[in-house]
Amino acid sequence: MTRLVIVVEKASDWGSYYPSVDVMSAMDYLREPIGNDDERTHVINLCRSYKYLGTGYYVSLLAEARGHRVMPSVRTINDLRRRSLYGLDIDDLNQKLTHFLPAGGRDTTDFGILVYFGETAYPALQDLTHQVFEMFPCPLLRIEFERERVWQVASIKPVGLHTLDDAQEDAFAAELDRFSKKLWRKPRARKRYRYDIAMLVDPNEQMPPSNKKALKSFVEAGKELGIEVDPIGKNDYQRLAEYDGLFIRETTASDNHTYRFAHRAEKEGMVVIDDPASILRCTNKIFLNDLMVSRKLAVPRTEILYRENTKSLKEVGEKLGFPIVLKIPDGSFSRGVVKVENAAALEKAAGELFQHSALLLAQEFLYTEFDWRIGVLNREPLYACKYYMSRGHWQIYNHGAKGTAKSGGFETIPVRDAPSDVVKLALKATNAVGDGLYGVDLKQVHGKPVVIEVNDNPSIDAGVEDVYLGEDLYLRVMQEFLRRMEHKRLGIGR
Structure with a gap:
């Protein structure tokens, strides 16, 4: 049903x-x-x-x-928020506008059309709107055109239902009824067949997921397998299609260039770690919490706070008890996370964080001396670490007033020596996300493991996560790239 x-x-x-x-x-x-x-x-x-x-x-x-x-x-x-991203997809559509809109056909230099589920009131532009809808499936879009020497697509933007006039409401209702009876489709990916990997890095990042020695080890591991691993930066976007794979070793976010690179690479048929779906699923803590709860996995007691509902803010203290941990959804490395001790502190901290997000997470505070981190690659455990809390602080990372961050100690052990229930829960958590490379943060509370986060871009630093496996850690990651690239070349699944 x-x-x-x-x-x-x-x-x-x-x-x-x-x-x-x-x-x-x-x-x-x-x-x-x-x-x-x-x-x-x-x-x-x-x-x-x-x-x-x-x-x-x-x-x-x-x-x-x-x-x-x-x-x-x-x-x-x-995608719709980034003109640089969808501009690449619609270059061929702009060329067709000369046919749809002859240069002498209009006196105006700009105009726009509404698109309802890919349909428009302009028959001559129907093919164009169908293509735009396949690229950007959105119920209501407005395509703006502009003409200098030739007609161009100036922008593609979502439109609110509340902005429609009577005639437009009628047109939307008709298309909504028609569309709701159709099956939704996904675009087919194209395939490429070369064995070179682009490794996206930022030399200036203060807290990168891999230090310089680890990045060098990835390059060396690739050479051992006959793969050239080429470090690139955010300005190399146009070169991306030259490669067979993309390995992101820069802190990911769904609203910056890392996601744009992942999305482009996937559309080019490349092997991608981190893939765009994993970035979306892991970089927002509210999404992750909902996902873990839907899979019935153990997480801290959590309440979602809404900027427009002050009642939920007043009730959360009674539900969770103090202290409470407030989290902005897309924070990383312990940033955007605040512990509050009472109702007044809760109200003050929530007011500040609500300036950045319409929703916040409020979680019960679970103190432990260390967090477990289980690295997972293609649904198999890769490494196990204990990350100890920063000295005199309740988090692993303590961000100082001057913008510096101090972290606690660590202990890297064989996966077989980590508690089996911790490893099993980590695998269940990543199975809900995908089959890429992840780092699962867990706590053991009264002897039972609890999922804190799933990171799509886990730390792999020389001298930390590789203490037990050594160079074999980097080799295993490159072997997974090789396996996937060969599967793509042979046209078989992962």
């Missing part, structure tokens, strides 16, 4: 249409209990804005965490 859910930001946005049981507000959807039934759910996200970390963004993010098929996806939202 398939369930359709239409999400609107405010109930009034649906006021011009007949009431429907399929329609719910964004807040109701975000608060909806995670179901255990087997029905497939399709979500059409009609929020007014898909701004990063805004309400519309979280509707799509949590829909994906719950296994729902959502339009637009988070990937589409991110």
